[in-house]
Amino acid sequence: EVQLVESGGGLVKPGGSLRLSCAASGLTFSSAWMTWVRQAPGKGLEYIGRIKSKTHGGTTDYTAPVEGRFTISRDDSKNTMYLQMNSLKTEDTAVYYCTKDVPLTGGGALEHWGQGTLVTVSS
Amino acid sequence: EIVMTQSPATLSVSPGERATLSCRASQSVSSNLVWYQQKPGQVPRLLIYGASTRATATPARFSGGGSGTEFTLTISSLQSEDFAVYYCQQYKNWPYSFGQGTKLEIK
Numbered sequence: 001e002v003q004l005v006e007s008g009g010g011l012v013k014p015g016g017s018l019r020l021s022c023a024a025s026g027l028t029f030s031s032a033w034m035t036w037v038r039q040a041p042g043k044g045l046e047y048i049g050r051i052k053s054k055t056h057g058g059t060t061d062y063t064a065p066v067e068g069r070f071t072i073s074r075d076d077s078k079n080t081m082y083l084q085m086n087s088l089k090t091e092d093t094a095v096y097y098c099t100k101d102v103p104l105t106g107g108g109a110l111e112h113w114g115q116g117t118l119v120t121v122s123s
Numbered sequence: 124e125i126v127m128t129q130s131p132a133t134l135s136v137s138p139g140e141r142a143t144l145s146c147r148a149s150q151s152v153s154s155n156l157v158w159y160q161q162k163p164g165q166v167p168r169l170l171i172y173g174a175s176t177r178a179t180a181t182p183a184r185f186s187g188g189g190s191g192t193e194f195t196l197t198i199s200s201l202q203s204e205d206f207a208v209y210y211c212q213q214y215k216n217w218p219y220s221f222g223q224g225t226k227l228e229i230k
Contacts, residue, residue, distance in 0.1 A: 108212075
């Protein structure tokens with residue numbers, strides 16, 4: 001059974017930084033394309049970014065609201081993905097989900113979701 | 124960037140009836156379309172991908188249709204557990220994008 005467990009959320013001041021982790025089990029992590037999605041309180045879902053498997057270059061893609069501020073990385077030896085968030089804004093307040101796609105959908109069809117970790121950006 | 128628009132925002136249907144939710148893309152996404160269900164306080168759940176392929180454990184009463192820019196999610200006979208928010212999402216071009224959601228509520 002695939003399990004994704006996020007950690008690292010919390011309260012941070014505007015302009016601050018936070019690093020989220022996603023520990024994965026029950027899958028061949030090294031070949032997985034992994035994605036971060038967030039959901040602001042009472043709002044809809046929003047893609048943040050994805051990281052491809054090393055086989056596909058291990059490259060990352062981001063959406064415009066976080067480009068240049070957020071960085072996704074992975075450590076295949078630890079079956080863990082990370083989200084480094086810098087220059088945080090109040091509008092980054094959300095539950096952050098780690099997700100895994102249906103294979104061969106390019107990180108598109110998100111089959112497995114963690115329980116999410118809440119990030120609150122407030123002074 | 125592809126904009127996904129769902130309609131209606133809220134749909135009121137009685138249990139046992141049929142519900143049809145719509146999703147429109149601002150440009151063609153071929154069949155690279157997903158539907159998710161989210162209940163209050165829960166994590167989104169994948170229902171349909173590839174516009175019409177049911178995910179594992181998705182009941183047969185859920186069906187997806189369409190291609191290009193127009194898509195539908197049909198629930199043939201609503202059960203109490205189906206009342207939730209439904210999101211469509213395209214994965215044709217990065218950045219992938221979600222619709223704003225349709226809330227399916229009990230009439």
